[in-house]
Amino acid sequence: MDIKNFPKVTIILRGYNYNQTETVINALIGSSINSVEITMNTKGSIDMISDFHRKYGDRIHIGAGTVTNLENVKRAVNAGAEFILSPVLLSREIINFCKENSVITIPGAMSPTEIYKSFEDGADIVKVFPAVECGSKFFKDVKAPLGELPLMAVGGINKENSREFLSNGADFLGIGSGVFNKEDILNENMAGLMNSLNEFEEKIGLEGVKNEW
Template identity: 30%
Template structure:
């Protein structure tokens, strides 16, 4: 897919609201890549997991999935590359069709490790050109981190199919997303950093395709103590709030 051609891959959803949200639809995308993009768009939530150990991370991930999470990101920085690979491999074995990815990818080597064990998407806090080049034409979705309008447009022109607005809370939160969507309604955006569950619906209503939820689902103390029922409950609340927000945006089509 040629860089800069993303705008041709969308058709507006049938609704009366502004076209700040687009449903992924592009015949040139592989079925797997299309599914990953669609899963993110449909779910509205990407659960971001940091665990102090592989065992606790697996327990927390399973609890979130039980609670209704359908898109999950395991962060590369903790507990470490080896443990993250183990966790992802185990989750892919258990949920082969689920959209599972790895976050805080900072170099092509770590990206390759994640891809080998089945990551369907990769996230970075910035745009890593080597990663974007490596995944071009593949079935793996790369979501680079961007902050300014210039960075958003540059990432889009370089071939990014969706971008992560980071750190969104420090930049103005919901109002910042809304402002960015005015000149870039055709570029899907994920809101990341410091998002609380009670703001999920507002982020989606103002233009975010999805939000990244970390501590809001995976409370650090709950993870350390292995309180997986609490994590499952938070995951259920987050998934339900996002589902309702998507339905309000598009009452005609079911997600």
């Protein structure tokens, strides 16, 4: 996967079972959001990444989240993950392995030093986490001295503040519970999921928006 094709918004799915996760994926098909992160601390995550990549890989980008070690990276990449996200810094060994396999790396960072180090180590995108604690202005403030680096806001992002973060220097968003009602996912309520998705798309206005990387 090339960073130029990396979606603006990725939906983070943590702790949901196979059918619940698949229902969310089906809700996203045809929308302006075509990226899903399945966290590695979700039961059956590797099987889900493999199956959903095979079934929906031509329409939805499937990645692995909460990845912290090389063993899990290899398992996720072998299952078909197109990108890897972590709440912490990633080693150069992990980043190099992903580059060799054309997999996007998105380590987590919270300080300018961590952000700078991640890009020095070869990361494709850096995830500022938890973004809501840093505030939307943090992104422009960091870019002022460090330059136009591709940053993702994750942690506390929702339909009410998404546009604010994008307008203040965040290039990408990772959103967990900020789009859908949890009960709709648990109950596989497609109508409720579609309603929430439509509200989010109207609020954030992603239609036709492309990243510049």
